[in-house]
Amino acid sequence: MATGVPTLAFDLVPAPFRATPEILAQYGALTGAEDPRLAPQVAMAIEDALDRAGWPVGRVCGPETALADNFDVSVRVLRQALRILEARGSCRPRRGPSGGLIVLAPDQAAIAAAMANHLLWTGVRDDEVWAARALIEPLALAAAAQASDQGEAAAPPFLGLALACLERFGGGMSGAPKELSRALNAAMRAGDADRAFDLARESVRIRRGLDLSVVAGSTPSFPGATVGQNLAARVAARIGAEIRPEACRDGEPLGTVWTLSERYGVSPGVMVEAVRLLEDAGVAQSVKGRGGGVRLRQPDPASIITTVHGYLAAHAAMPEAEVCFHLNAWATEQAARTRSNAQMDDLGRLWGLVEAAPEPVRAQAWFALQRRLYEIADNGPLHLLAVCFAGFTVRTQAAAPPASDPALTGGIREAGWTIVRGVAERDAMLASAGHERARAIFIPGPRRLMRA
Missing domain, CATH: 1.10.10.10 (Winged helix-like DNA-binding domain superfamily/Winged helix DNA-binding domain)
Structure with a gap:
């Protein structure tokens, strides 16, 4: 007998293992x-x-x-x-x-803009953007050339999204010399990944030499906040476009819901929803009690990371572990060059956990050590890309804990010790060699798109 209640179009239930305490x-x-x-x-x-x-x-x-x-x-x-x-x-x-x-299906432009907004709100610097471009553009365009050679439509979603994020800053690929751009496009159409890699790297070098200010001319944008979205989303977009990093660092007040609703010409109910969206973006918080209201905050990475994961899952991205290893190697080399004694002490503490702790604490310590290397390397865009992509890999490959493999564990410990020793001795080549050992364990076989 009909009940008038619609049935499920498909059975949407929690994924096994992905919410276990170990995976989280x-x-x-x-x-x-x-x-x-x-x-x-x-x-x-x-x-x-x-x-x-x-x-x-x-x-x-x-x-x-x-x-x-x-x-x-x-x-x-x-x-x-x-x-x-x-x-x-x-x-x-x-x-x-x-x-x-x-x-x-989440839109690439909207997700790339959300990533760029996060970087702008956290005070990204010109040198960080250029360093990220020097790493990402050659990889992304070589991957696109390789995809063309294999009859595919575009580069993997990982790299395509990273490239789209960086293109939201000034000094993008459209500013390259026309002759070089034509040669790069020809290499990509021909499926010549090696030539595309070299030309992309040269393009970044030339554009960086123009001494352009790539951050100052960029402002937060919300291409997803169209007339098709509700009013609260459009109001949140208007507020977000006016936010500056120094205001986030200082925790400046935006006002109360009532004053904000008057300022932006909407009802208090709509403003409450808009504020919740800004809270979900990690850039605002509601403070209750006397003297409370809505305040800005240093943006929380949690929201943007999960936003990126949704996009990658929707576009059937496969975990690009090799790209993550490339990012990790860069961070490790930078950490070896710039780390302080206090930072080295912290790495030593984390390494002690990797060596001595039982599973799954050892895995947690290993991931925490990787994150600390990025913090020492001090590049906001590459850190954000790495945690988004590596975190996506952890989530998508979540499964029942595998049986212990002493040989595998020993190989990982040896690779990790080489990384830590390289950073301790300020030897970037030794630290990078440790990551190469780890790559050989997790991704056996020849390199793909991993040029020196």
């Missing part, structure tokens, strides 16, 4: 993204479930009560999670008496 601890150690709020955690669980289901764009899932039961939360928390996913472009709420969600 490893993910948090690697990314530093530990959002204690329930709604963002549910949003992440829904994205993992969509990933396991093949990210069925256009499919409908509902009603809300069934989704809430599947993810063991209240309907109120589920709606908060769906609001987060809507802002990321992962889904659209399903209207009607029973509710639910419609699965969408």
Whole structure:
């Protein structure tokens, strides 16, 4: 007998193993993204479930009560999670008496803009952008050439998104000499990855030599906040475009919900939703009590990292471990050149955990050590890219803990010790050799797109 309640278009249930304490601890150690709020955690669980289901764009899932039961939360928390996913472009709420969600494919331009916004709000520097371009552009364009040679449409989503993020700053690829750009395009059409790599590296070198200010002319933008989105999303975009990094560092007040609603010409209810979106972006926080209101904060990486993961899952990205190793090798070499004695003491402490701790604490310590190397290397764009991509690998490859392999464990410890010793001795080549040993363990076979 018909009940009038819509059935599930597909059975959306939490992905096994991805929410285990071990996986969450490893993910948090690697990314530093530990959002204690329930709604963002549910949003992440829904994205993992969509990933396991093949990210069925256009499919409908509902009603809300069934989704809430599947993810063991209240309907109120589920709606908060769906609001987060809507802002990321992962889904659209399903209207009607029973509710639910419609699965969408997040747009690259919107996700790249969100990444660039995060970097602008955290005070990215010109030299950081150029260093990131010197690493990413040759890899991305060589990958695109290789994809063309293999009859594929574009570079892997990992590198395509990284390139799109960096292109949102001044001094982009359109500023290269025309002759070089034509040669680069010809190499990509011909599928000549080696030549594309060399020409892309030369393009970055020439543009960097022009001494352009790439950050000063860039402002936060929200291409996803179109007329198709709700009013709260568009208001959040207007506020976000006016935020500056020094205001985030100082925790400047934006005002109360009432004063903000008057300033932007919307109702208090709409402003409450807009503020929640800014909180989900990690750039604002609500302070209760006397003297409270909405304040800016140093942007939290948790939101942007999970936003990137949703995009990669929706576009069927495969974990690019080799790209992550390339980023890790760069960070390790930089750390060997610039680390302080106090930073080395901290690395030594983490290495002690890697050596002595039992699993899964050893894995957590290894990921924490990798994250510390990026913090020492001090490059915001590359750090963000690395934690996004490596964290995605941890999430997508989450599975039951494998049986212990003494030979594998010994090889990883030897590689890790070489890395730490290289940093301690300020020997960048030795530290890089340690990462090469680790790469050989995890990715056996010849290098792909990994030029010296």
